[in-house]
Amino acid sequence: MSKVTAPKKVVLAYSGGLDTSIILKWLQTEYGCEVVTFTADLGQGEELEPARVKAELMGIPPENIYIEDVREEFVRDFVFPMFRANAVYEGLYLLGTSIARPLISKRLVEIAAEVGADAVAHGATGKGNDQVRFELAAYALNPDIKVIAPWREWDLSSRTKLLEFAEEHQIPVAKDKRGEAPFSVDANLLHTSSEGKVLEDPAEMAPDYVYQRTVAPEDAPDTPEFVEIGFERGDAVSINGEAMSPATILTKLNELGGNHGCGRLDLVEGRFVGMKSRGIYETPGGTLLLEAHRGIESITLDRGAAHLKDELMPRYAELIYNGFWYSPEREMLQAAIDKSQEHVTGTVKLKLYKGSARTVGRWSDHSLYSEAHVTFEDDGGAYDQKDAAGFIQLNALRLKLLAARNKRLK
Template identity: 45%
Template sequence: MTLTKGQRHRAILDLVNHGAVHTQQEIAEALARRGLRTTQATISRDIQELGLVRSGAGYRSAAALVRELVLSVEVVAPMAVIRTPPGTANLVARRIDEAALPGVAGTVAGDDTIIAVLRRPGPARRSRSCWRMSGDKLVLAYSGGLDTSVAIRWLKDKGWDVIAFTVDLGEKKDLDAIQARALKTGASAAYVADGRAPFLQLFVWPSLQAGAVYEKEYPLATALGRPLIAAMMVEVARREGASAIAHGCTGKGNDQVRFDVATAALAPELKVVAPVREWGMNRDDEIEYANKHGIEVPATVLSPYSTDENLWGRSIEAGVLEDPWAEPPSDVYAWTRDPRECRDEAAYIEVGFKLGLPVSLDGEAVDPLQLVTALNRIGGENGVGRIDHLENRLIGIKSREIYEAPAAVLLLQAHQALEDITLPKEVARFKDTVAQQWAQMVYDGLWFSPLRDALYAFVAETQRHVTGDVRLKLFKGSSRVVGRKSPAQLYQHSLATYGKGDAFDQSAAAGFIKLWGMGVRTAAQVQGRLQDRELKGLLGDVKRLAP
């Protein structure tokens, strides 16, 4: 398999971060075992470009090696005294000088001690965790909003080299402007990634097959996006040799758990930094901080609501919505039309499924992105997909959330209808339990867990015959299933009909009922408790008529 340079670099960093490789030959052999062929000369250039260094434990990234070798840092302005194991101070000092940190004028190294001359003095402190002055890289989940824009400057002031990462999950944002804003605010680099296809295929579709809806209301839009963002951030962190990731989540929401736990599962060596949990600023304080430091304040901060959106749905909270008695005002909604303003004629759509996954719309094959985009538009035009949910957050508080999820509502409804006609009764009933567990798992941030693997093994088995078509009727805010069919359907007309063609042997019913009721009959005959119940008053005054 021929690799691009970026793919080769990621593979080498993965080897370095997860195993001991001591020579270039070992790296080449390890890559070959993965089916990746390259020359030793190419590997030599890659090692130099990646800034890898060889230690007794094998090749390491410079940042990782420095973190291991720094035992303590004591800042005594305008200098910092850095302690290392014997014989390693020169190596660490060289890496500090190569990093060209803006806060460090230069270093002098002995055997196990480095004196770093600081350009900006700071208060004396002693802590190994203070080694952020080394310019360690940190990948920040950057939305372009107030919290994460302020976070860039705040993290830089703490000594981090901030790399901004933004992923497109269908938010319809100006990604070029967000990327430029990140660099203008102080990020040393800014990544933008298109995550729409993997979001639908790897996260939304398995959850659709599972029938996952949290507390019978929430289709889990935001909850499904977070593990993907975390996974992409981990990949960027490894590519950049970063030692931490950061997010803009508060200390009272669910997303902090999702980011932190996903990172712990995928890259336990990475530190997770949550500025909003630490800095003690409220919204007004953040605006003041931004103005003081010349940070562009997005216009969205003027909105009374906090929103998040991706292809699977849009969530809205805060403002008047914090009163659970208050009806959501019309300006809350952006995707769905007021049902009173929808057209007077019903709209019909047909969704085709194969193995539990939607593959067509109105008889035409479509890819996941085309399908979800079209259903969000069609559903929204007909007022479908509005959800007002009083939900139980993971951390123990109740929260009022408004959701708009036209495509999610329609596809979950259609998928359930197709399962109703194809799954055996016992499988369908147990799958309801699995669906609830899946929804709880996603909501609680446990996507990357053995539980998900185990649950999906069951879900995938149930979808082998979930192939067919479902017809839905959309009218003024409602959607109803009005037709379903499958080549593997368990509904058989000859068994269900009461008319011509009835093939059901009704004479078999008597024997079945006798066996079915055997336990109740035996209990009544032996113990008599059921017969002893007071039943005399049930009839009341009745009228008897005889010929």
């Protein structure tokens, strides 16, 4: 962005950490613009008041500092809709970082409108997926908004240069940031993501200290724990019979799953920008939620609907991973997914043990399961086994015709 088109007022996604503090000062010195900071409490498990103090120390007036608890909105309006789809990217990743970005972008754009800002800014680098997610969401919500991505613009291309800039502008630098950080962490109520440095060689096992939310499965309790999760229309509403809010449910499931070493993932994934990257993810509560949701769907969802959902899911997951939460195609898929959840109501019993979460029971007033039809005992005429003969013959007809032709042409 040239100085000619320099913004007058920018809303910055601000964590209070070194990188976004440097970005804050850089925006002020590079563009001479007014900066508004937005810090979202997404359940990352860190105290957010230091971000307020740090922003004030850097000259941001109190009225330009926004710190908001968005945990309930995050789980209710983003995590839960995604889990109705059983969404996993590349067969394994539960999209914990991906699903947080559209909410942050939404608030950036909304705050920009409230305070009369003409631009928003983020701290994502030019190599990752987050820059795409932040910016696609911002443009979808306000096509006229300017987006500033300092990592793509400045010449602070190394940790040394960043530290020199910080010292020059008297930005506090934590002692552990003086050297190379061992790895980069992103966290919210759904997961933690660790990448870089000691994790960059995918042949090397991740050190134990990387894991923050889960005990090692081998160190988990020797006694299994059972937990019952209640669902209504595809969303979790209770744990062990106690009704809870969406964020409270995910918090409790994180605790339960973490205690038993559930939800660890060591993944090499294909980024949207083209390269592969290695990440260590911990999603204890999400792992329990996915297992339980599939468990309740198994007795309440019709086979045709269930199989179609499974076909749509990879596309849906890819849209979220690539930053298209606010696209018409994601909304179309969401409408189909939500329609499928009308009868996904009931309770699932999970067994948690040494890193695993397995469904061991499920029941529902909306169940399609009929013991009378599947029993190996006398079913009292519920199902006439002779009917299967015609069913098989009709389905075999085209196979017979194919086989007859092939035999004739040999």
